[in-house]
Structure formats: C-alpha cells, structure tokens
Amino acid sequence: MSIEVRIPTILRPFTGDAKVVEASGDTLSGLIDDLESRHPGLRERIVDDAGLRRFVNIYIDDEDVRFLGGLEAPLSDGCSVTILPAVAGG
Amino acid sequence: MLEIDAALVVALVAHARADHPDEACGVIAGPVGSDRPERLIPMVNAARSPTFYEFDSLDLLRLYREMDDRDEEPVVIYHSHTATEAYPSRTDVSYASEPNAHYVLVSTRETGADDGPYELRSYRIVDGVISEEEVRVVDHGRDTE
Numbered sequence: 001m002s003i004e005v006r007i008p009t010i011l012r013p014f015t016g017d018a019k020v021v022e023a024s025g026d027t028l029s030g031l032i033d034d035l036e037s038r039h040p041g042l043r044e045r046i047v048d049d050a051g052l053r054r055f056v057n058i059y060i061d062d063e064d065v066r067f068l069g070g071l072e073a074p075l076s077d078g079c080s081v082t083i084l085p086a087v088a089g090g
Numbered sequence: 091m092l093e094i095d096a097a098l099v100v101a102l103v104a105h106a107r108a109d110h111p112d113e114a115c116g117v118i119a120g121p122v123g124s125d126r127p128e129r130l131i132p133m134v135n136a137a138r139s140p141t142f143y144e145f146d147s148l149d150l151l152r153l154y155r156e157m158d159d160r161d162e163e164p165v166v167i168y169h170s171h172t173a174t175e176a177y178p179s180r181t182d183v184s185y186a187s188e189p190n191a192h193y194v195l196v197s198t199r200e201t202g203a204d205d206g207p208y209e210l211r212s213y214r215i216v217d218g219v220i221s222e223e224e225v226r227v228v229d230h231g232r233d234t235e
Contacts, residue, residue: 009163010187055185057147064147084154087115087188088137088144089169089180 003031003075006082014042023081024034028058029071031081047071055086092166092192094118095125096229102209105132105169106196108204114196115143118166119157127165127192131196132153142181166212168194175199177210178220186215192223 001024025031036043058065061084065073106114118127136146176195197209214221
C-alpha cells in the first residue's frame with residue numbers, strides 16, 4: 001500500500017526537504033506512525049497529547065480529516081494525504 | 091525588505107477597511123523563489139472576530155493547490171489588527187508557519203472602515219523570532235515605458 005503525503009514547507013526539514021513522501025497505513029494514525037519511523041520528529045509536530053494538533057490541517061484527497069474520523073480516518077491505496085498548517089493569528 | 095506595488099497596498103488596505111471591525115486576512119502570491127508579491131488573494135476570516143483570524147480549512151487547501159498549479163507560493167501573508175498596532179501579537183508568532191513569507195500587518199484602529207491614516211508594516215517571523223523589515227512601495231503606474 002502506498003500513499004502519497006504532501007509536506008508543507010515548515011516540516012520539510014524532517015523529510016530531507018522533500019515536498020512529497022510515501023508512507024502506508026490503514027488509518028491516519030497508522031500512517032503517522034509510519035511517517036515517524038521514516039522521518040523522526042514529524043509526529044510531534046502533527047499530534048499532541050489530545051490528538052491531532054488544532055492548528056495543523058490534514059486532508060485525505062479533498063476532505064478535512066476532522067470530518068472523516070480524525071486519527072481513525074481510514075485510508076485506501078492510492079489516496080493522497082496533504083498536511084497544511086493553519087494560517088491563523090490574532 | 092518587502093517590495094510591493096502600490097496597487098496591491100491600496101487593495102490590501104481596502105480589504106482591511108471592508109472587514110473592519112473583524113480582522114481581515116489574505117495572501118499575496120508570487121512565483122516560487124521570486125520574492126515578488128503579484129497576485130492578491132483576499133481570504134474569508136472563518137473566525138469572524140475582531141481579535142482572531144483563521145483561513146477556513148477547505149479554503150486553505152484550495153488556495154495551496156491553486157498556488158501549486160501556478161508554481162506560486164505565498165510571498166505575503168497579511169492580516170489586520172482592528173484596535174491595536176500593526177505589530178505581530180504572541181498569537182501571530184505562535185501560528186506563523188510559512189518561514190519564507192513576509193507577514194504584513196495593517197492596523198485599522200485609527201479610522202476603521204473609513205479613509206484616512208493607516209499603519210502598514212512588514213515582518214519576517216521565523217522560529218518564533220520577529221524581524222521587522224522596510225516596506226518599499228513601488229508605483230508601476232508611473233512608469234512611462
């Protein structure tokens with residue numbers, strides 16, 4: 001199973017500057033574990049003690065994972081995952 | 091330094107005034123690696139707040155996909171402060187996540203939605219550190235060529 005994961009600029013130091021990496025997992029949670037094993041340090045930028053970080057957006061194809069079950073969102077072979085930090089402030 | 095066309099400044103300030111008293115927010119995209127702000131993209135502030143802004147998550151995805159298709163990146167990320175100075179807040183610094191962008195702040199505290207004086211300042215925010223930079227407004231409308 002191979003899933004394409006698009007990495008935002010701010011997280012590329014963890015991926016050797018790669019914009020797109022490959023990973024696998026049946027759920028988003030599994031995918032994040034796999035990403036962490038290939039690119040150590042990435043997980044804690046995406047997940048905290050409460051789950052997915054509030055100001056990091058993750059999409060499976062065209063949908064926000066918040067509407068697909070969050071960390072338990074299922075993944076299928078060939079789908080595309082995009083990570084985008086929120087653009088926000090005060 | 092941020093070099094920006096006068097027409098973009100006029101449009102950006104107009105957006106801030108139009109959204110006052112809520113914070114306005116948006117991006118000016120430019121070709122990847124060029125550091126040239128060219129295309130103003132006002133965004134909806136999904137928070138609709140006088141003290142907070144956030145791009146809606148699907149708007150954000152569409153924006154980044156569109157910029158990617160056009161070989162662009164966010165050269166400027168702008169937002170307005172409606173009652174405070176045009177200086178990044180602690181929240182602005184915590185959420186600044188585009189290391190190559192110029193963070194532009196406009197303050198509408200003096201005149202709100204009306205014409206009149208405004209403050210517009212630009213900053214780099216990298217690894218939690220704010221560095222203010224000069225803003226050079228270029229008026230291409232005056233070119234005779």
